[in-house]
Amino acid sequence: MERIELSNAAFEGDNNAYLFDDGPETALIDTGDWLEGSEGQLRQELADRGIDFSDIDRVFLTHWHGDHIGLASAIQAEGDATVHVHSADAPLVAGDADAWAEMHDLQERYFDEWAIPEDGQEVLFGLMDGSAYTENPPTVTPIEGGDTFTINGIEIEAVHAPGHAAGLCMYEAEIDGSSEVFTGDALLPQYTPNVGGADVRVERPLAKYLDTLGRIAEAEYDRAWPGHRDPIDDPTARAEHIIHHHEERSWRVLDALRRLGPCSVWTVSADLFGDLEHIHILHGPGESYAHLEHLERDGVVEREGDEYRLAEGVEADLDALDEQRWPLV
Structure with missing residues (x-):
């Protein structure tokens, strides 16, 4: 080989x-x-x-x-x-045209849910039209x-x-x-x-x-x-090491919600990654969503519409934990 x-x-x-x-x-x-x-x-x-x-x-x-x-x-x-x-x-x-149409529909849905700005969405759809595949x-x-x-x-x-x-x-x-x-x-x-x-x-x-x-x-x-x-x-x-990295990132997501209050996926992404260009306009909010969704299923984050916030009592727990990592369950 x-x-x-x-x-x-x-x-x-x-x-x-x-x-x-x-x-x-x-x-x-x-x-x-x-x-x-x-x-x-x-x-x-x-x-x-x-x-x-x-x-x-x-x-x-x-x-x-x-x-x-x-x-x-x-x-x-x-x-x-x-x-x-x-x-x-x-x-x-x-x-397959149907598979690519389904992908496009999912992207449109998530890009809106994640509150990616219109100009950012235009960049992404320009990069991801699927024509090279078909x-x-x-x-x-x-x-x-x-x-x-x-x-x-x-x-x-x-x-x-x-x-x-x-x-x-x-x-x-x-x-x-x-x-x-x-x-x-x-x-x-x-x-x-x-x-x-x-x-x-x-x-x-x-x-x-x-x-x-x-x-x-x-x-x-x-x-x-x-x-x-x-x-x-x-x-x-x-x-x-990568598992540990995601534990650290989950802590940062929770800390962002503690500091910022209820906010969109895009706002959390901006807090984690700053300004984004090219394909990172997708990767930043995508990564933020993956963590928010995971934490929501664990019951430490709640979603209302397209905004996420800490679940009741979690902020006090975070204050008590101080710099300890929030475990991924």
Whole structure:
């Protein structure tokens, strides 16, 4: 297995595609972005290894975001590779018009509920119109968590890991006696993957993502190969660090409500993240909503219309706790 680094202008850092070609079959996990220049870069990286797009037999995608699936169509068109993705994400990757219409409707609903200003919504819909997905999409083969595949003698198991995306799948394998996992954006070495905004289809996004992190920590993998940047040599520690990060963020959300009183998701986002631009106009309120929704279900936050406030008695509890972290239950 080899990691192929592909440039990406996004804040997460360079994309990774993972090549399996030590045997009769050639396969990729993720394909990089469809932005200008990405295709030429992947072609050159493969050519340096004596491989053409037409040589690729199977593509395994971690989730539906464009910087991971961008070149799947071009690869499939040249060699008839099968493209595998979790069933929850398959309609989006396949360019299904109904799936994209449903996504757009959900985005409109949440953007209004979160009180994202009109100019911010215009920016987001300009970035997320779905047209890149519906033009020449690949034919996809849906998979489920627990499905197994063998590539050149290596058994790979798909592990459903929702939170950042509804159908995000990791792929775990034993390689040369080491327990390895390809995490996509479920676990990143530098940034904490966005929850809430990155895929508005996910119900209870923070709860699902915390479950995913817990499973990663408990699995005690030897190494994680993320969708961006360098390998993670201690996936358990990294997963636990991100859990701790979300505990800290929940405290900050509660503190914002204590200081500001009842307020919208957008107001909480502004308190946490300040002014936002580009895709962060989505990620800030999405992350804030994920925490507010989680805290509401725990009974420490109440919602009235599109505003959230501390539940009765919580402010006194917060004062008593002082700088202790509010636990995520």
